Amino acid sequence: MKKSLIAGLACLSLSAAVAAPYAVLAKPIEITDNGQSTLRPLTSDVAVIAHRGASAYGPEHTLAAYKQAITMKADYVEFDLQMTKDGQLIAMHDETLARTTNAKELYPDRAPWRVKDFTLDEIKRLDAGSWFNKAYPNQAKTAYIGEKVPTLEEAINFVKQHGNGKAGLYMETKAPNVYPGMEEKVIEILKKTNVLNDEKLFLESFSEESLRKLHNLAPNVKLIQLYTGKMMAGKDVYQEMKRITDYASGVGPSKELVLPKLMQAAHQNKLLVHPWTVNSRDDMVSLTSLGVDGQFTNYPDQFENLLDKPFISHGVASGDVTSSSAILWTRTNKQATVQFEISTDSTFKHNKIVKTSPSDQANDFTVKVNVNGLKPDTTYYYRAHAVSSNYTVNGTFKTAPEENSLKPLTMVWGGDTGGQGEIPPFKSFETMAALNPDFFLFSGDTIYADNATPAVPNPPSQKVEDFWAKYKENRTDKGLRSLLQKTGTFAIWDDHEVINDFSGPSQPLTPTGLSAFKNYWPISSERSDADKLYQKYSWGNTMDMIILNNRGYRSPNTQADGPDKTMLGDEQLNWLKQQLLESDAKVKLIATSVPISIPTGKAMARDGWANADNINPKDPTGYENEFKKISDFIIEKEIKNVFFVTTDVHFAEVIKYDANQDGKTDYNELISGPIGAVNINPGTLDPTFGPEKLYAEGKFFNFGVFRVDPAKQQATVEIQDENGKVHFSHSFELED
Template sequence: MKKNLIAGIACLSLSVTSGAPLAVLAQPIQISATDNGQTTLHPLSSDVAVIAHRGASAYGPEHTLAAYKQAMTMKADYVEFDIQMTKDGQLVAMHDETLARTTNAKELYPDRAPWRVKDFTLDEISRLDAGSWFNKAYPDKAKTQYIGQHVPTLEEAIEFVKQHGNGKVGLYMETKAPSVYPGMEEKLIEVLKKNNVLDDEKLFLESFSEESLRKLKNLVPQVKLVQLYTSKMLAGKDVYRELKRISDYAAGVGPSKELVVPKFMEAAHQNQLLVHPWTVNSQDDLVSLLSLGVDGEFTNNTDLLVDLLEKPFISHGVASGDVTDSSAILWARTNEAAKVQFEISTDSNFKHDTIVKTSRADVKHDYTVNVTVTGLKPDTTYFYRGHAISSNYTVNGSFKTAPEENSLKPITMVWGGDTGGQGEIPPFNSFNAMAAINPDFFLFSGDTIYADNKTPAVPNPPSVTVEDFWAKYKENRTDAGLRSLLQKTGTYAIWDDHEVINDFSGPSQPLTPTGLRAFKDYWPMSSERSTEDKLYHKYSWGNSMDMIILNNRGYRSPNTQNDGADKTMLGVEQLEWLKQQLLTSDAKVKLVATSVPISVPTGKAMARDGWANGNQVNSNDPTGYENEFKKISDFIIEKGIKNVFFVTTDVHFADIIKYDANQDGKTDYNELISGPIGAIKINPPTLDPTFGPERLYAEGNFNNFGVFRIDPSNKEATVEIRDENGKIHFSHSYQLEN
């Protein structure tokens, strides 16, 4: 596989058919050249809406004219009003059903507890101070102009936004507790008609009450309605069925932010429902939801979302990888073409000895960048931060360099794979559990995406264009746990079959160059590995461990070819390189990172995908790659190479195996298998007996990952298999041989 085989970029566009719920759309959506045309993780609307939650309520007292004006000054697209109704049937802008929290009602009316809005007339409410509480609660944001701010009527609020928004700022109104206020919907429509906004394109009415929304639909069918959701409201429901059901009256959904995951986005966008999550205030959360393709966001921090939408920004986190004792690769992705800057330092405040690196994110690589940092100190924790130079949004990360040559330091690594397959899509719990261990590094052992499986990013698989493959990586990067792990420690990523298509053989699969291109774009990868697409390399962690990363896909003969002297998985050059690395390594542990197992039969009959031919299943199956692995096994035994551990995932269960290939009663090498992180879960089958395997542990039907620790001082290595919540299911220690 050579670089010139990699296919070029195809520019795509997607037209969204405007139905009744989406009449607001002024034009078809033009998908970026870096998006696949079928993705559901992309806004339906032509512009992502900035919805000022109760006004710019992070900067001024909510639901006051001052907060509304601040929101419009900050370029909000919509100002949101929560609606309550007074004792005398007037609508006012107020979030709570009571006046106690945001006014001085307790002081002015001490005997009127619990100060419910419905128990007060508009005249009584108009006497209240709705701003001074904010100055007391947030003294750093206090302003004298907030003192004496009043509770606006809905009519007053509408007129204020029309006057100060120059007709460009929309209205977003929620019927709060409509069951408490009979006739609220009719009164609302009356006010909207009176103020000539009932037919405005930039008008949304929202509610948690389906009954209220259906009533509004019957009264004013042309108005766009948004069904709000809490987590409790969706508990136990099939989100696809639920959102299809409500699409007969709703034009959009307003979920609490934690509900917004790829499945939710797919369910909404397949039903042409806009997605406006609430309440999103941190820039990290704002960016996370933008990466999922939301159509707008409710936020107290109007300016933060506006800044993100007006300038390029880091859209899918940062990562470090292929770390050595003196270098590392830093990775980031922006949402559009931009110059990216990284700062790297041993000081988390970046005040001393800071290295600065820049790179250009362009469409050719889906706006991803890989930056090489050299001249680092061994066994040192480095902090880094990246940002698109025009943006104020910064993303931080850290990694630890490998120990210096010949040193013996303890190591903790985590490994896993099989992520995003067979309908399992983000969020994945295992990544948070991995991050909690504070590992020295993460080995992502293959199947880092499932390019050939249906997901919201590629609803019509398999992935074919490079945009499809890119979309898969972006989809998995929407997982907050994965981003957190990648930002916390260095990563070594290897590929397996699903980065292209199931059980593929690199040279014979037409999609290989496209899948490989996307894989290299989305992982921090050194030039030593990416040059000429070789991908295999050795990384040393002092004298404690040599990690030998294999490329099990790029050089293999077709799976269907009969096994024999001329059949190969690694290719002649890589096989000889592997032997040389094993022979010359003086590290305590030789860790061979392989994407396929030794004795677990994989693939299909007559087309075995791993080394084993599965003759315990079918004695007449001539496929597999046992002839080649025997060369590796014999070499390890003949040369007396000790403490060899093959580490993999691929098979969707956990398995810890020792091998006595020459049947002399001694362990020749070990195999450590974990997984899946997020894919189909199966039970362990019978092992192929060729190389003398003996199981120490096997367990299936659960999401899991592996932990491997090396303690040189005690000449000990330990393996753990943990479930997605971090609970240890198995632990075993190995005494390292001299």
């Protein structure tokens, strides 16, 4: 029913046709189950747990709701337990009778109507169904009128009788401190009904004391420790999960607590994860993609139907958007045919374009389609679904203005995501999305393939599954999915998409890392087919964005700088010059994954353009010889309004350059970050190209905003922190 939820784990062989500049490294990529990721279920089936029965469709904790849960093929029916005045266990969530029965009407003088103050006989006189008809008229049924509160014994026998051995039992000791002897009574009834040794039996509680009592009474029963956010506040999740293993078989966290670190901590300790209460299909998908082992839901039919078919598992994205085209991306949880619908109409009733494409294991079930014939300067809506499923995921993007137009522009950029122990959630993405940018430039280090995270506990990533797992881990971030679904994205790679400070042609992992990068980003064929990754995109005549590939062609970092050392390769360098020379856009934005004057990498192996000879005069490395060609070209050809944009260094800095020392700014460099990695303080700039700091700040998560207003002849840069506070803003007057 719910098999094969863990995508891409079966063994197969994929031949990687790797084009230049990596042809020397082309070889088959072996796809095997490396066994690393903790972001997958411990069990082969993800459990559908009917929360208080099918409580979205019938009155909770009544036999009617339990029967609906069984009909909907729930794996477990949940009972909350309270104890009556005469020591009988009943199925009820609240400690009082007021909300879900007519106790106020039948017993008006017995406020606050606590369960413990009423005998079972008194409770059996109550109507436990009519309230539901009033509260949820769309689900109302006359059959619910007069439904009774069941005892635990009645509930167990009902599920046994109607569940045909397929529906399990899941019961919670509610407020056990209010009911002395509750645990003993539970075990007594489980024995009496012959279910104590059932495989499909779980007992749960927020009370550790209650669970420990149950463990002492029945050591073989599986126990689930429930958690609220308050219970986990201030605790080390790894220590907490390890601590409870002496009595618990799993945890039931509030769904907001389910993050990669909790999943890793639980699964490393062989604890099942059953979050509560999951009622939207988006949340069901999100938590399933995080690797939970089951979910409590009021809608067991929706969760069951979702798991029974292929579904969109990690959101959607659009990318490399031009004035007439876009690339759409998504991923399914297993092999499927995916359908995209694209329209200028958010209802998809008019002017609809339909594209279909298969998802397959060789590409980790990722899908990309190219959409052509679009109108410029137009907002498009799109949605994707696996054709056998009715679960859809929606997105939107805006095409670039027509070629010669001058339209204002707002873009956001950032990078450095998932490094040095900083893993989802990332606040910055949601803050970016709230700005409604025209597009998002993901400036590199979109994953940290060489850092330990729940996706790859034993780095560096070696097999393609490792790299895939890293991308999926970051896609568990709700904010990132929101941003990708709200606007077009241009993704570029840097070192951590493969391994720290790598040089493409000499790094054996390059083909594998590149293959995964192309799988997980909506990259056009112009960028990806020959693995060149560099390309120009225009926003009318307002801006030309020139995306560089700083990794694929570079000489080894350890090579001494000189005429033969290159970061871009001759072909890309000449292409860059041509784009700059031919551009008549107001702004020329060069998207580079490494900085100009901030020394990066290591001594004797500098990774950015700067050689850092001001730090170590004997260090011959760096790529200044090549950057001087770019700098001289900009100056000699009098190319105006050039902005280099990057991340990489884990702090924010804005720099203007007077490379020829004539007192005029030749170009600018805009640096943001990190979004989610170690944050450090700025250091000393290499002086070679005449940098002058306009702003520098570290030790905070941040991203950049770049706005161009052609009417005002201005370009404005902002550095915002993850909460949206502007730390720096500066406007540049654009030259004609």
